[in-house]
Amino acid sequence: MGVIEIRGLVKRFGSTVALDGLDLVVEQGEIHGFLGPNGAGKSTTLRILLGLLRADGGSARVLGGDPWADAAQLHRRLAYVPGDVTLWPGLTGGEVIDLLGRLRGGLDERRRAELVERFDLDPRRRSSTYSKGNRQKVALVAALASDVELLLLDEPTSGLDPLMEAQFREVVRAGSTDGRTVLLSSHILSEVEHLCDRVSIIRAGRTVETGTLSELRHLTRTQLDVELAVPVPTELVSAPGVHDARLDGHRLTCQVDDGALGDVLARLSPLGIRSLASSPPTLEELFLRHYDRGGGREPRP
Amino acid sequence: MNGLGALVRLTLRRNRWFYLAWVLALGAMVPATAAAYETLVGGLAGDGALDLMAANPTMRAMLGPPTDLTTPGGFTVWRVGTFVATAAGVMGLLGVVRGTRADEEAGRTELLRSGVVGRHAPLTAAVVVGLAACALLGLVVTAGMSAVGEPVVGSLALGLGVALVAASFVGVGALTAQLTSSARAARGLGLAVLLAAYLLRAVADAAPQHSVTRGLAWLSPVQWMALARPYAGERWVVLLLPAALTALLVAAAFALESRRDHGSGLWTVRPGPDRARPGLLSTTGLAWRLQRGVVAGWLAGLAVLALAMGSLSGTFDQMVREVPQLAVVLQRLGQGTDRLVDAFFVALLGLVAVLVAVVGAQLWExxxxxxxxGHAELLLATAVPRTRLALSHLAVAVVGSLVLLVAFAVLLAVPESVSRGDAGPVGSTVGAALALAPGSLLVVGLAVLLHGWAPRLGWLVWVVIAWSFFVVWVGSLLGLPGWLVSLTPWDPLPALPVEPMDWPAVLLVTGAAAALMALGVWGYRRRDLRLP
Known part of the structure; x- marks a missing residue:
C-alpha cells in the first residue's frame, strides 16, 4: 500500500478546473519527483494532501488516512515546505524553527543544530531580513529536523544557491535511506534526475506520465551523434523513426525512436561509421516533449 | 526621475480608495460639526458655560485652546479642528509609507526599479500623491465650511491649516520610510512622532495661563492649524511653519534615500533570540506575540482617555452649579439621569463599548x-487542528477586548473614587462596563461567523460598527426614529446604573455571541483555507 494514493482527484476553483482526474501513487521509502509546468496543479495537489483544500472528487489517502478528516493526526507524521515561504517578520529564524517543530510534535535537537550549521543559517536574524533562500532554509530545517515518515516539498530549492542545493540533496538522500518517503515537486530537472526514484509528470491537472526514469526513457528516443566515412545520404532524414535530424557533411545528429534503433543502425553501418555516440534522452527532453504535445505550443518538428 | 508620470498614475490607482475614504470621512466631520452648532451648544454660548468648559485643563488638553466659541466656525476649530488635523496627519503618514516602504518590503518596487524608473521616482510619486490628498482634504474642508455659511477667509485658513499639518506628516512618513527596513516599524515610528506631538500640545495647553509651558505648543506640528487662528483674526504667517517643515523633511528623505541600499533601511534590524521561549510555542502564544503590540497600543490610548475623562468628572458639580444649562446637554446624552456623573459615564461607556468591539474585530481579523x-498554511501543515488555530485567535480577541473594557472602566472611575475616598464608583463602573460587554462580543461573533462562512463579506462587520458609532455619537441628538437607533448590538443591554440590571437581555446577547462564534468556527473547519 502506497504512502500516498490519489485516484481521479478533482478540484475546481469557481469555474476553473485545477485538478482534472489526477492519479498519483508514492510508495514507501521512495523519492518521488512531481513535475509540471506552472499552473499544472502541483501546489493544489500538495495542499489537498495536507487538508488545507478540500477535493471536489476522487480519492486521496496519505499514510493510510484521510487527509481532510485526519489532518492534524497525520501531520505529526509528515512535514511540508511550501513553495513560497513567508514567515512572521518580527520572529527570528530560530524562533520559527522551534515553533513549527513544537507544533508538529517535537524536534530532534541534534539534527536541528546540525542542519542550522549545514545550511549556514543565522537563527538570530529577524525573518524580515531574510532573503527568499534563507526563508526557505528556515522551513527546510524545521521540516528536516523533525522525525517524520513523509516529506512534502514544493519546489524547496528554488531560492537556494548551488552550494546549499547540494547540501539539500545530501540531506534528503540520507533521509531516504533511513526509510523516509519524499514527494518532491520541482522545476529543477537535474535535481529530480539526481534524487528521484520515480517521477510523475502532470499537465493541466492530469497525470500524463509516471514511472521510473528508465521506464520513461524506454518509451522514448535515443539521441544519436554519428560521423560517417561518406557524406550522409539525405534520405536518412525521412527514414521511419528518425526525428530532429541535422546534417552537416559527414555528420548526422538525430533522435531515434527506441523501436527503430536497430533498423537505423543497420542502415548506417554499411556506410562506414567512424564514430558513434548515443545518449539516453535527458529528463528535460522528456519534459519538453510532454508539454509540447497538445500543450498549446507548436509541436516540435 | 524617469517614469514619474506612470508611477504617479500607478500610485493614484492603488491608493485612491484609501485616500478617498480618509478625505471624505475627515472632510465631512468639519462642516457637520459647524452645522450641528445650534443643536450641540444650544443656548449655552452666551452664558459662559462653554467658556468654563473650555477653561477646564482636561478639555484644553484633549481639544486644544479655544479661540472664539461664539461662532460656529470658531467652535468647530476648537471641537474637531485639531483632531481632524491630527487624523489627517495619520492619513498622510500611512499613505506615504504604503507607497514607499510597504511596496519596497513586498518586493514590488524592485520590479519597478528594474524597469526604466529613477532611484527617487517611487518616493517622489508617493509624496506627490500624498500631498495631493492633503490638498484635496483642505479643499473639501474649505468648501464644506463655506457651504454651511462660514466666512470664506476663515474657512480657507482652516482648510489650509489642516492640509499643511497633514503635509508635515507626509514628510515624517517619507523620512521614517528611509530609516527602517519594515513598513510596520516605519508606521510605528511615524505614529510615535505624531502621538508625541499631540501629547506635547496637550501638556502645553493644560498648563496654567501665563506659564512658560504654554509656549511649548509652538513646537507641536499638530497645533499649528489652531495657532493660525481660523475665524478669529487669522495669522497666516504661522502656516509657513508646516510648509517649511514639510519641505525640510521631504528634502531629508531624498537625501537619505540616496545613501541607502534598495530594500534596507538606514537603521539595521537588531538580531533577536536564536531559540524560542516556551511562551511562544503554541498557537495561542504565537497569536498573543503577534497581537500584543496592538493590545498595548489600544491600552495606552484608552488609559489616557479614561484618566482624562475621569478627572473631568470631578469638576462637574462645580460647573453645573455655575451653569445649570450644561446639565441639560449631559442628561440628553446620558439617557436622562439626574446624576450628572452617571450620565457622563453612561454616555462614555457606550462609546468605549463600540471602540472595544473595533479592537475585538481587529484582533480576530x-x-x-x-x-x-501564507502563515496559516505553515501552521496548519503541522499537527495544529483548524479549530485550535481559530480558537487561539478568538481567545486573544475576546480576552484582549474584555481586558481593555475593564481597564478603561477602572481608570475612568479612579479619580472619583479617590476624591470620595470610597471604592464604590470603581465597582459600579466596572459592572456597568461588563453589562455592555456582550454587545462587543456579539460584533466579534459576527466577524467569526463571516470569516467561517463568507470571508469575502468580512467588511459587513465594519458597517455594523460604523452604524453603532453613528448612533452612539449623534443618534440621540439628531432625533432619529427609535427603531432605527435600536438597531445596534448594545441596544438590548441595560445602561447601568441609570437603568436596572436586565439579566435575561445580558444572557441572551452573550448566548447569541457564543452561538455566532461556534457557528463561525465550525464553518472555518469546513471550508478551503485561503491561500496567498
Missing part, C-alpha cells in the same frame, strides 16, 4: 491576514 500571507 488577524487570522484572515495570517491566511492571506
Amino acid at each position: 488577524r487570522l484572515g491576514a495570517e491566511e492571506e500571507r
Whole structure:
C-alpha cells in the first residue's frame, strides 16, 4: 500500500478546473519527483494532501488516512515546505524553527543544530531580513529536523544557491535511506534526475506520465551523434523513426525512436561509421516533449 | 526621475480608495460639526458655560485652546479642528509609507526599479500623491465650511491649516520610510512622532495661563492649524511653519534615500533570540506575540482617555452649579439621569463599548491576514487542528477586548473614587462596563461567523460598527426614529446604573455571541483555507 494514493482527484476553483482526474501513487521509502509546468496543479495537489483544500472528487489517502478528516493526526507524521515561504517578520529564524517543530510534535535537537550549521543559517536574524533562500532554509530545517515518515516539498530549492542545493540533496538522500518517503515537486530537472526514484509528470491537472526514469526513457528516443566515412545520404532524414535530424557533411545528429534503433543502425553501418555516440534522452527532453504535445505550443518538428 | 508620470498614475490607482475614504470621512466631520452648532451648544454660548468648559485643563488638553466659541466656525476649530488635523496627519503618514516602504518590503518596487524608473521616482510619486490628498482634504474642508455659511477667509485658513499639518506628516512618513527596513516599524515610528506631538500640545495647553509651558505648543506640528487662528483674526504667517517643515523633511528623505541600499533601511534590524521561549510555542502564544503590540497600543490610548475623562468628572458639580444649562446637554446624552456623573459615564461607556468591539474585530481579523500571507498554511501543515488555530485567535480577541473594557472602566472611575475616598464608583463602573460587554462580543461573533462562512463579506462587520458609532455619537441628538437607533448590538443591554440590571437581555446577547462564534468556527473547519 502506497504512502500516498490519489485516484481521479478533482478540484475546481469557481469555474476553473485545477485538478482534472489526477492519479498519483508514492510508495514507501521512495523519492518521488512531481513535475509540471506552472499552473499544472502541483501546489493544489500538495495542499489537498495536507487538508488545507478540500477535493471536489476522487480519492486521496496519505499514510493510510484521510487527509481532510485526519489532518492534524497525520501531520505529526509528515512535514511540508511550501513553495513560497513567508514567515512572521518580527520572529527570528530560530524562533520559527522551534515553533513549527513544537507544533508538529517535537524536534530532534541534534539534527536541528546540525542542519542550522549545514545550511549556514543565522537563527538570530529577524525573518524580515531574510532573503527568499534563507526563508526557505528556515522551513527546510524545521521540516528536516523533525522525525517524520513523509516529506512534502514544493519546489524547496528554488531560492537556494548551488552550494546549499547540494547540501539539500545530501540531506534528503540520507533521509531516504533511513526509510523516509519524499514527494518532491520541482522545476529543477537535474535535481529530480539526481534524487528521484520515480517521477510523475502532470499537465493541466492530469497525470500524463509516471514511472521510473528508465521506464520513461524506454518509451522514448535515443539521441544519436554519428560521423560517417561518406557524406550522409539525405534520405536518412525521412527514414521511419528518425526525428530532429541535422546534417552537416559527414555528420548526422538525430533522435531515434527506441523501436527503430536497430533498423537505423543497420542502415548506417554499411556506410562506414567512424564514430558513434548515443545518449539516453535527458529528463528535460522528456519534459519538453510532454508539454509540447497538445500543450498549446507548436509541436516540435 | 524617469517614469514619474506612470508611477504617479500607478500610485493614484492603488491608493485612491484609501485616500478617498480618509478625505471624505475627515472632510465631512468639519462642516457637520459647524452645522450641528445650534443643536450641540444650544443656548449655552452666551452664558459662559462653554467658556468654563473650555477653561477646564482636561478639555484644553484633549481639544486644544479655544479661540472664539461664539461662532460656529470658531467652535468647530476648537471641537474637531485639531483632531481632524491630527487624523489627517495619520492619513498622510500611512499613505506615504504604503507607497514607499510597504511596496519596497513586498518586493514590488524592485520590479519597478528594474524597469526604466529613477532611484527617487517611487518616493517622489508617493509624496506627490500624498500631498495631493492633503490638498484635496483642505479643499473639501474649505468648501464644506463655506457651504454651511462660514466666512470664506476663515474657512480657507482652516482648510489650509489642516492640509499643511497633514503635509508635515507626509514628510515624517517619507523620512521614517528611509530609516527602517519594515513598513510596520516605519508606521510605528511615524505614529510615535505624531502621538508625541499631540501629547506635547496637550501638556502645553493644560498648563496654567501665563506659564512658560504654554509656549511649548509652538513646537507641536499638530497645533499649528489652531495657532493660525481660523475665524478669529487669522495669522497666516504661522502656516509657513508646516510648509517649511514639510519641505525640510521631504528634502531629508531624498537625501537619505540616496545613501541607502534598495530594500534596507538606514537603521539595521537588531538580531533577536536564536531559540524560542516556551511562551511562544503554541498557537495561542504565537497569536498573543503577534497581537500584543496592538493590545498595548489600544491600552495606552484608552488609559489616557479614561484618566482624562475621569478627572473631568470631578469638576462637574462645580460647573453645573455655575451653569445649570450644561446639565441639560449631559442628561440628553446620558439617557436622562439626574446624576450628572452617571450620565457622563453612561454616555462614555457606550462609546468605549463600540471602540472595544473595533479592537475585538481587529484582533480576530488577524487570522484572515495570517491566511492571506501564507502563515496559516505553515501552521496548519503541522499537527495544529483548524479549530485550535481559530480558537487561539478568538481567545486573544475576546480576552484582549474584555481586558481593555475593564481597564478603561477602572481608570475612568479612579479619580472619583479617590476624591470620595470610597471604592464604590470603581465597582459600579466596572459592572456597568461588563453589562455592555456582550454587545462587543456579539460584533466579534459576527466577524467569526463571516470569516467561517463568507470571508469575502468580512467588511459587513465594519458597517455594523460604523452604524453603532453613528448612533452612539449623534443618534440621540439628531432625533432619529427609535427603531432605527435600536438597531445596534448594545441596544438590548441595560445602561447601568441609570437603568436596572436586565439579566435575561445580558444572557441572551452573550448566548447569541457564543452561538455566532461556534457557528463561525465550525464553518472555518469546513471550508478551503485561503491561500496567498
